[in-house]
Amino acid sequence: PLTFQALTHRPVALEMFSLWQETEIGHVTLGKRADLMIIAPATANTLAKLAHGLADNLLTTTALACRGPILLAPAMESGMWAHPATGDNMEILRRRGCFCTGPESGRLASGAEGVGRMTEPETILDAARWVLGRTGxxxxxxxxxxxxxxxxxxxxxxxxxxxxxxxxxxxxxxxxxxxxxxxxxxxxxxxxxxxxxxxxxxxxxxxxxxxxxxxxxxxxxxxxxxxxxxxxxxxxxxxxxxxxxxxxxxxxxxxxxxxxxxxxxxxxxxxxxxxxxxxxxxxxxxxxxxxxxxxxxxxxxxxxxxxxxxxxxxxxxxxxxxxxxxxxxxxxxxxxxxxxxxxxxxxxxxxxxxxx
Missing domain, CATH: 3.40.50.10300 (CoaB-like)
Known part of the structure; x- marks a missing residue:
């Protein structure tokens, strides 16, 4: 996080409530400020939480508070992506208006080859441009x-x-x-x-x-x-x-x-x-x-x-x-x-x- 903050010159939020830094409620503020929220990588666990409205960390609470579009970039092992529960969760999120790019085929974290690799960052950014331009x-x-x-x-x-x-x-x-x-x-x-x-x-x-x-x-x-x-x-x-x-x-x-x-x-x-x-x-x-x-x-x-x-x-x-x-x-x-x-x-x- 410190490296990312140093390179971008932007603050990196890690905790839901940072009492020594803010008087505002962090996740609500982040959600209201966002024109677009990109979740990359979006793990099977995160997709499940979002689909069922769980809010137990900064990411999921910010997503619930976000009033802009949400772009998901799923990344997980092939078996997890192919599981019916993940498919159901993705269907729920799409019906709610979430956008999705990927996953792609390629080498996974386990070393296996298959579908589940996160879309390349360049493609995610291009997808973000598409989402933001829809009302142009x-x-x-x-x-x-x-x-x-x-x-x-x-x-x-x-x-x-x-x-x-x-x-x-x-x-x-x-x-x-x-x-x-x-x-x-x-x-x-x-x-x-x-x-x-x-x-x-x-x-x-x-x-x-x-x-x-x-x-x-x-x-x-x-x-x-x-x-x-x-x-x-x-x-x-x-x-x-x-x-x-x-x-x-x-x-x-x-x-x-x-x-x-x-x-x-x-x-x-x-x-x-x-x-x-x-x-x-x-x-x-x-x-x-x-x-x-x-x-x-x-x-x-x-x-x-x-x-x-x-x-x-x-x-x-x-x-x-x-x-x-x-x-x-x-x-x-x-x-x-x-x-x-x-x-x-x-x-x-x-x-x-x-x-x-």
Missing amino acids: ALAGERVVVTAGGTREAIDPVRFIGNHSSGKMGYALAFAARDRGAEVTLVHGPTALAVPYGVREVAVESADEMQAAVLDAAAGAAAVIMAAAVADYRPRSAAEHKIKKSRDEMALDLVRTPDILAAIAARRSQTGLPRAVIGFAAETRNVLENARGKLTRKGLDLIVANDVLAADSGFAVDTNRVILIDVGGGAEHLPLLSKTAVADAVTDRLVTLLRRL
């Missing part, structure tokens, strides 16, 4: 975000792809999720972790992405197309690996589906999604090309950037973008983290949805 500016809205590049098969080994890492799209999914939206993330192959509470649809090709986006967008309030979708694909993929038998090889390429055009066609018929935001990754004439795409695709907002810039291209954590709207306005953002860019774009989405 996009609460009740469904938002579809696309991320990453697509792969168009040449043969079972090779494909046509691009340099997209998916970082910008994932940051947008986080930002919309943190504002309370019900987010579906449709992504190509990436090495990134999906935000907690976000529905994930993994795809490979442009055809697969179009099908997934149109399915997810049915009834959605907004679509943010941040994915780098291939413009062309081989007319047909070879069944077996193409051997290096000659000096040159020609590929017969055809256009991939225009996902934004398909969304626009549906929107003209149903009025949904209410807002569509696109991205323009350009190498020259950035503003002119982005404005042309905004008009052609019927977008409400387009986010343009020069991907040749070393600090705002692919596979980096920063971006320098221009936000262009249908009224002709162009907001030039300075070099920012992709998280900050996502926040700016999502704030514009909030404004759009309130106006539309």
